[in-house]
Amino acid sequence: MKRWTLIGMLLVLLINTGCWDRKEINDIGLVMGTGLDLEDNGNIKATLQIAVPAPSSQVAGGTTGTEKFFLISAVGKNGIDFNQKIQQKMSRTLFFSHRSIILVGEDLARKGLNDILDMFNRNPRNRLKTYILVVKGKKAGDMLHFEYPYELAPSEALKEMELLWGAGTVVTLRDFLIASASEGTYPTTGVLEPTLYRRSGKKGEDKMFRINGTAVFKSGKLIDFLNNAETHQLLWFKDNKRTDKITVDMPGGKGNVGFIITSSKYKINTDAKRNPLKFHVDLKANGNLFENNSSLDVTDPGNLEIVKKVIENRVKQDMEAFLSKIQTRYKTDIVGFGQQLQRDNPKKWRTVEKQWDQYFAAAEVSVSVNINISNTGAIGPPLHLKDKEIVK
Template sequence: MRVLKGALLFLVVCILGGCWDRMEINDLAFVTGTALDVQEDGSLFCTLQIAIPGSKEGSGGGGKGDSGSFYLISAKGNNGNEIHQALQKKSSRQLFYSHRSVVFISERLARQGINKALLDVFTHDPRNRLKTYMMIVKGGDARQILELNYPLKQVPLEVVNEMQRTGDEVAVTLRDFFIANQSEGIQPVVGVLELGDHLTDKKEQIFKAEGTGILKDLKLIGLLDEKETLSLMWLMNNLKYGRISTPLPEDQGKIGIMLNHTTSKIVTHADKNAVRFNVMLEGTGTVEENNSSLDVSDSAQMAMIKQAVENSVRKQVEQLLLKLQKKYKADSVGFGQEVYKSNPGKWKTLKKEWDAQFQNASITVDVDLTVNGAGMVHSTLQHE
């Protein structure tokens, strides 16, 4: 009985005493964004954007020491632990990364290789949030993104909101990147941002999405533009929405289509010495702009529009595949992964030489679209 009473008393003391190792919110510095650059001597330069306690979200930027909703601290080093230690010494509060939205990586660092910047720093430390997005900053330094005096909210939050809203931009989290990097038969891709055109005027400082970064062996080897990014996302079955502008044959004008539903399927055909692929793209879209003499309410003319759009999409996708195969030599879509899934035995024989096999693989593309023409205006205003 005495033992039981003693145990109960100890339990009561522990409960009333609270958690001895808890961290008070007033002792934390909430990191909202990270920028990684590389110095001339090859060392890493890391910049953190930290929310100012009690500031109103969207009250303005605080880059370069300006008053606002955040402030920046920076440090350089040769590895993650060294940088984190230097950053922590610059903060009177414990750095807390669970609210971080985006990790920005400069194009220069990405082209040199991001393995030392990411794999060790972000995989072994449990304080890092794997749902954090990662983006490559085209040209300039990544820290310039965090320094922007953006007129709305903090830049990292706006980047995430933009990627989640549009549905036609590559949105890759740390978790997505690590899975792709460790998976069979696919190379990871990363979204790309670029600084705006008015960096000298603080009231007009902006950023814009600028396509996709193609990586191979954890090094950036090329960039895709917006049209190529749309094709890539469609191939990977990740496209939610998209806009296509299609020229009609015989100089009849152009048609603008808004895609609101797309699917992709890759069928693998294994031969003795190689593999062939058939890509089947399907989608549903609506005519949003008709700069031609065609009447979208006429079924025969809508059939012409449908065929023209399908041919345009097929040509655009084939050009992207040719670029991936011959120029970048990177299987960013995951054709090798399809071989691995459908025929693991065949993949074992192809895995070591997949780079060469992918460059010469036969890939055919079929497109089947459902195009709706009904809208506020059934045909062009110029139609008579």
């Protein structure tokens, strides 16, 4: 009797197991990207970019048109409010697990993101690996309207652009949340801005977008933007300087050279014995000379040393200008000086952490640079120069 009872229990378990909460593909609307903008009344407008099913006469609900995505919007006080309003317009359940991009309009970013971040990390359907960018000078929802020639949807193009170009500016929700909650540093994101391109066989120009610069946050609010050149200095501290390119002018207007970094590292040394605090930034990089538009024969060790010094001086000057800006203008440590001080001297950190912005702004920072040129290419001087024009 016990045997048959056990068999019956097993049969019941088998019948009732399985993906009880699964969603069929025909029942869900795949959200590819989200744009968030601040309305005049303080509410938030959310624009979702949703994939359109591939056309097929065999699949019910498919489209016979050529649309790859459609946009749907709603205004609400918070995430649950506007998502509920959008869901009321949908014939399928909103599905956020495949979302790759979250765009935040500049106005909303300046007001602050603290009131909306919780909606992204509390719901397990939201991926913390989703990229987050700030849209400069335009509504985030408008950017999702722009078609991109190479990809199915703007959100897919942005994801690929982040992976391809945005090495230092790539910031996921996870990265942003960790930096926001960390002591001694502040978060940053990549910046998206509109641009134009000309389509073959068509008059006029079409709208497009590009990733350009870095958005700097403090206490959850956007305070300002770093330009492209300043962003390249930030890359040193993000361990993403590899493949970055540096172009420098030679002294006396004698052309320019191009250098590509193959590996880099940095070190921040702290001196907390007295006030103001002192920091020294040591930058090292290996790389190759990929362009020589000067008259120097770089196979000559003396000329190669000249090029090396010019590159080092340029990097040093740019880094000093970048650090001075975030110290004196922003008073915002996005590099991690505070974190390094916390590791090196926890006791000193405890005395300055509550006023770290002021201590950081007043700190003395020095920079040293060591560049190693591993490869100068297959030729020395440019081939188009005459022998008498070449400096050996």
